[in-house]
Amino acid sequence: xxxxxxxxxxxxxxxxxxxxxxxxxxxxxxxxxxxxxxxxxxxxxxxxxxxxxxxxxxxxxxxxxxxxxxxxxxxxxxxxxxxxxxxxxxxxxxxxxxxxxxxxxxxxxxxxxxxxxxxxxxxxxxxxxxxxxxxxxxxxxxxxxxxxxxxxxxxxxxxxxxxxxxxxxxxxxxxxxxxxxxxxxxxxxxxxxxxxxxxxxxxxxxxxxxxxxxxxxxxxxxxxxxxxxxxxxxxx
Numbered sequence: 393x394x395x396x397x398x399x400x401x402x403x404x405x406x407x408x409x410x411x412x413x414x415x416x417x418x419x420x421x422x423x424x425x426x427x428x429x430x431x432x433x434x435x436x437x438x439x440x441x442x443x444x445x446x447x448x449x450x451x452x453x454x455x456x457x458x459x460x461x462x463x464x465x466x467x468x469x470x471x472x473x474x475x476x477x478x479x480x481x482x483x484x485x486x487x488x489x490x491x492x493x494x495x496x497x498x499x500x501x502x503x504x505x506x507x508x509x510x511x512x513x514x515x516x517x518x519x520x521x522x523x524x525x526x527x528x529x530x531x532x533x534x535x536x537x538x539x540x541x542x543x544x545x546x547x548x549x550x551x552x553x554x555x556x557x558x559x560x561x562x563x564x565x566x567x568x569x570x571x572x573x574x575x576x577x578x579x580x581x582x583x584x585x586x587x588x589x590x591x592x593x594x595x596x597x598x599x600x601x602x603x604x605x606x607x608x609x610x611x612x613x614x615x616x617x618x619x620x621x622x623x624x625x626x627x628x
Contacts, residue, residue, distance in 0.1 A: 407431040407523055408450075412442040412466060413457040418484060418507055422455055425512035439466045446476045450530060452523040453516070455482045456499070458490060464497055471498035478526050480519045482512075531624045532556045542575040552578060557620055559590065559604040568592045568601045576603065583619035586612045 409426050413419045414437040426433045434451070436442035439462030446454070446469070454470060456463050467483070470476050483499035484507060485491065491502050500522070501515045532554045539562055541548045550564035560576075568574075572592040579585050589607040608616070 407452040409433050409453040409455060410442065410445055410451045411435045411455045412460055412463065414460055415457055418457050421507040421509055421512060424509045425516060428509065428513055429516045439463065442466055443469055446470055446473060451476060451479055452527055453480045453482065453519065455484065457484045458494060459486065467497040467499060480522050482515055530556065531620065533620060533623050537578050539576055539578045543572065553600065557617060559602060561600055561602050563600050565599065568595060570594055574603060580615065580619050584615040586616055588612055
């Protein structure tokens with residue numbers, strides 16, 4: 393795909409990148425490639441700064457110079473975290489011998505030094521579908537709706553607070569332990585009935601719980617995807 397097409401495609405998605413790098417030559421190439429791809433770039437020069445960033449902010453792509461001290465531990469932290477667990481990771485290596493170790497730690501793409509802009513843009517081009525899919529999945533629409541939950545033989549009424557392609561946040565007077573399997577149903581405004589199975593992935597002291605969708609019939613998914621797409625500013 394020509395670089396102009398890459399730029400147009402990534403610009404529509406407003407892709408955001410984090411570069412974990414303290415080498416000016418590597419950073420210069422990465423910055424030029426992201427400009428050409430139409431993305432936004434943030435930089436963290438140390439493992440500690442990068443870990444703080446991914447703990448509080450979602451990003452689409454993470455470029456890690458494996459020469460930064462603590463880089464491998466950072467990859468493990470990304471993959472065991474929450475907000476950026478499924479972000480696309482590009483690892484910059486001095487030696488091809490490091491590739492199996494880095495791929496095992498969760499890198500999606502390997503970039504070999506010395507980097508050049510065309511090489512990095514080519515990797516971004518290959519990764520665009522992955523990043524766009526994750527961006528759609530992560531988009532959360534604030535929405536207050538009644539949600540019916542069923543846990544075995546028990547039924548409960550809760551209230552949705554936001555909705556995404558992959559799950560929802562709910563509020564309930566009942567406490568749900570992470571890992572709890574639930575059946576759910578709710579009706580989207582002008583969007584049809586959504587029924588499926590999910591699992592509680594997190595809770596907080598305010599009575600809010602996150603439910604990840606586990607099984608969603610094709611018809612329900614079509615309704616949900618279309619409804620969210622019409623309300624997602626990144627999809628336009």
